[in-house]
Amino acid sequence: MTTASITPEMIAQHQLTPEEYRKIVAILGREPSYTELGIFSVMWSEHCSYKSSRVHLKKLPTRGTLVVQGPGENAGIIDIGGGYVIAFKIESHNHPSFIEPFQGAATGVGGILRDIFTMGARPIAVMDSLRFGKLDDAETGARNRRILAGVVAGIAHYGNCFGVPTVGGECIFESCYDGNPLVNVFALGVCRKEDVFYAKASGAGNPVIYVGARTGRDGIHGASMASAEFTEESKQKRPNVQVGDPFMEKLLLEACIEAMQTGAIVGIQDMGAAGLTCSTCEMGSRGGVGIEIELDRVPQRETGMTAYETMLSESQERMLLVAEKGREEEVYRVFRKWGLEAAEIGVVTGDGKLRVKQHGETVAEIPNRELADEAPVYNRPYTRPMRAAAQTPVMPPVDIQAALAPLMRSADICSKRWIWEQYDYQVRTNTVAGPERTDAAILRIKETGTSVAMSLDGNGRYCYLDPREGAKLAVAECCRNLATVGALPVAATNCLNFGNPERPEIMAQLVEAIEGMSDACRFFDTPITGGNVSLYNETLGEGVYPTPVLGIVGLLKTSLPVTIPFKNAGRSVVLLGGAGGSNDLDFGGTQYAKTIVKKLWGLPPALDMEYEKRVHDAMREILEAGLAESAHDLSDGGLAVAVAECSFGAAEIGAQLDLDSDLRPEMLCFHEGPSRILISTAQPGMVQSIAERHGVEAPVVGVTIEKGIEIRQRAVTLGSWEISSLKSAYDHALETQLQSSQTGA
């Protein structure tokens, strides 16, 4: 092997530390070649190795009675009964989406879909959790609007063409995401339990087969890019972003699922981050075997690619599989049918090494296990998390009547129809409840007659105020969303979006968020089966709010869903969980504080997990008994916003509420305390008796009416609103903000 002499500059360029380099030399017993240096740098990047988060991720619960596969594979797997399993995971594509919003987001969707079908599961749903800078910001607004439009179009382009419904998600706007949007994509697939495939190579002598798109120079060092802060130079990294081809991915999906059915495939993994490097060494490491490949046999769309470039390329829509020797033709036949290029590029060996050859010469030879699993692990120093000042600002005079409309049209709360109508949320005809119909999306599983509900949630403001409590609240909110449609939460996936972990106060946010999430997931019995960590979400030294995003799935019987809007006038409105409490301190993270007071202070709302769980249990029983005509949990914007959203059905049935509470009026209307669900029912007595059995408050707070919304406190009117004007503000706010841009505002 020809070894270039590796200089300290080359090591630094590859974002490896001198100690990491020494470890590489120790593993190899010699200096690495340039190709090997590149291979180590991507496998040991933060993105691929989780070196800063690994020690803390171990705190998360990962086991459960339904867990078939936990973290460590391409996706987690849960047994849903009837002989079927679901595979799901969430992944970030933050950095590429800032540099090139359309392709960055599109390939984010492509990557997570491959993670699902490489497990043998056909993707049946996608959701996304998005964060952008403020659309109306005088300085950055135009760019933020362009990023939003590009990201949404990219997700739509990929998901719609591939044929997977995008059924929900969330979208929040804060200035801290100005130079660093977050694009987290969740995908879920289904298959028979015995048809699950693993990314594990085995059987010395078995052929290693490459299938899908040809390899080009695109995306080289994408994984390393995702492991560094953004600087002015990052714009020059646009060629690092790959270009997606959803049609190719659709063919790959069909061909892979069909090829898996031949029984001739031993193991399979997609080529995502770190491409050919990652797929070969990880499959080898998992199987405890070696893999030898010859790069001359790798289908290439550019000439003269070096070994370094070929191994590090992140060209999209490629898969690597190991077939049973002698049965290759069965596999090739399927790929030919789908018009895909497949090539035998190497062989499984018994020596545990990744050996890469080019023009007959060995250009890299690295032990798989050390490369894939022995990346350096850092227990980085951490202090206390950074906190916003915990004092209470003087609240401006309160005008409840005037406050609701600005909240309904605020970017965080308003309808996201402009976004989700660009997504095909129905293809595959499983979408029982899509965007904004219920608090959680519901997909039926045709094969089992049961359904899966799913919810994404994360709240950067809460986590900025207190990462531990904020992360717990995100878990609670997801579980509440599931309970509101009658589903029992069973498992979770997480995407941890944080700043630079080398800063101790950022590291502290990460540690506390993981610990909070860990406590809550343990409590709600939702083990984490996989996920993604995205660090270095900073631009020019400015970090994002700590933004852990949870995706939780639940199971339920298939039936017509109980949706958000009130259905009939004259029904009782029950506030399951009660009016809750608030104070000056924990009012500072609310949407009211953000939109009306224009400040952020204090702490997130207090969460009592025991009580929260009892509310969920009561809710499921109420739905089971068929007692609720509508159901909607209280979250952003509190009670007043929830009542308004319940009034936006086609019939515009409103409500007159009268609350017996000591809370200050603005807190009564707008505090965001958890554990509360608004229900309309014809049988309030039966609802209350179920609630009582669970030890949960369930006051009847009002009645649904033909026209308008009114909120009173002990017979004193705090505000009354006409529905159609509120609804119109809510429906068109996002579009209006985006369009004002096009006129050059």
Added chain:
Amino acid sequence: MKFGVIVFPGSNCDHDAFHAASQNFGQQAEYIWHDSDGLGDVDAVILPGGFAYGDYLRCGAIAKFSKVMGAVRRFARDGGLVLGVCNGFQILVEAGLLPGALIRNRGLKFICREVGLRVETRSPFTSAARIGQVLRMPIAHGEGCYIGDERTLDELEAEDRVAFRYVDNPNGSMRDIAGILSKERNVMGMMPHPERACDPLMGSSDGLLVFQSMLEAAVRV
């Protein structure tokens, strides 16, 4: 009755059409691969939605050259029922089996939404519904704006070949046209998805009326 569902590379509503015909509507269904020479013994053919050949170049522009399209043409010429939904409609237009063209939606964005469709005529695809009846079905397309020159549109109307019109035009289609028939009335293309509206769980069962109409027509033949 047996429905044949054509599978082009990139079709993604093929499973949905198959499920609607076989499970929701309770008739037989089978897939027909894009390079088949013939259609076998099917009584009607569905060209499903999706992105055939990635919709590269232009929606349906490559699919029309598929081997199976020769068989579809012969089947149509012999009076067989051919239903093109969404991408299937685009392919039928590209193949010249239906007039006009489908271009980018007004507003230039993909739209997924339930719409109201007014039944405009009696035909082998609409006879189970009343003329004037408004059906609820979803649309999901980026290029569903139906256009044609004045003469083509006048001729369609004069020959009573407009099958459906949008109640509230979502995409800028000329004269609110959502679905049209061939001269012989045995080929229909429509942008909305009847196969997605065959089950109350999906929000509407109105799509079954299209399948029911086809069944009645096939039995009469």
